[in-house]
Amino acid sequence: MAMVPDGAQYSDDGQWWWDGENWQPVSGAGDGGGGAPAGAASFDFDSNGLLVSAEESPVPSAGEKLKVSFSVCNMGTAAGSAHVTLYIDGSDTGINWDSPELQPGQCTAPSDGYLHDVPVQTEGRHTFEVKADPPGPYGGSATNEIDVGAPES
Numbered sequence: 091m092a093m094v095p096d097g098a099q100y101s102d103d104g105q106w107w108w109d110g111e112n113w114q115p116v117s118g119a120g121d122g123g124g125g126a127p128a129g130a131a132s133f134d135f136d137s138n139g140l141l142v143s144a145e146e147s148p149v150p151s152a153g154e155k156l157k158v159s160f161s162v163c164n165m166g167t168a169a170g171s172a173h174v175t176l177y178i179d180g181s182d183t184g185i186n187w188d189s190p191e192l193q194p195g196q197c198t199a200p201s202d203g204y205l206h207d208v209p210v211q212t213e214g215r216h217t218f219e220v221k222a223d224p225p226g227p228y229g230g231s232a233t234n235e236i237d238v239g240a241p242e243s
Contacts, residue, residue: 101165103227106195108137113163113195131170133189134226136161136197140234142218145206152241156208158218162189163197165226176205177219183209211238 094116098107106113141159144150162172169191176185187205189198215237222230 101227105167106165112197113165115195129167130224131164131168131172131192131194132166132224132226133162133170133172133192133222133230134165134228135220135222135230135232136163140218140220140232142208142234142236143204147242149239150211150236151239152213153210154242155206155210157204157206158208158220159199159204160220160232161197161199162192162222163226164192164194165228166224167194169193170224172222172224175221175223176208177221178209178211179217180219213238213240 094107094114098109100107100116101113105116107116108114138161142150143157143159145155145157147154150156158176160174162174164170164172171191172189174187174189176183185205185208187200192198215235217233217235219231219233224230
């Protein structure tokens with residue numbers, strides 16, 4: 091287990107510190123005193139949050155396929171997998187992703203970094219949200235509001 095450097099960012103529950111890439115357990119936190127991990131897995135998104143991009147152009151335009159990017163981290167005290175669901179403007183899109191099993195402090199993203207085939211949107215402001223189940227101490231969600239431009243001609 092690594093030593094926690096001075097000035098490290100701690101999780102709200104004080105059991106984890108951020109090493110710049112992954113959450114690491116604070117010495118003695120969450121080990122339950124035995125050989126097997128105690129507790130349960132829980133998931134939050136890394137500090138990059140949720141990125142929404144167009145599949146084939148530099149900016150999202152009305153009627154264009156989109157993709158989303160995120161990284162989910164196990165903030166719990168036991169190994170487990172996250173079930174992530176994408177919502178747009180409060181509605182479930184039916185797009186889901188299941189992470190591989192992650193140990194506490196580990197993070198991962200979809201295989202090429204994106205969930206593809208996000209439904210096309212109309213011109214205007216839209217709210218995209220991903221929710222992880224089971225949720226972590228930060229609520230297990232990440233949100234991004236984007237402005238979808240006029241259709242490209």
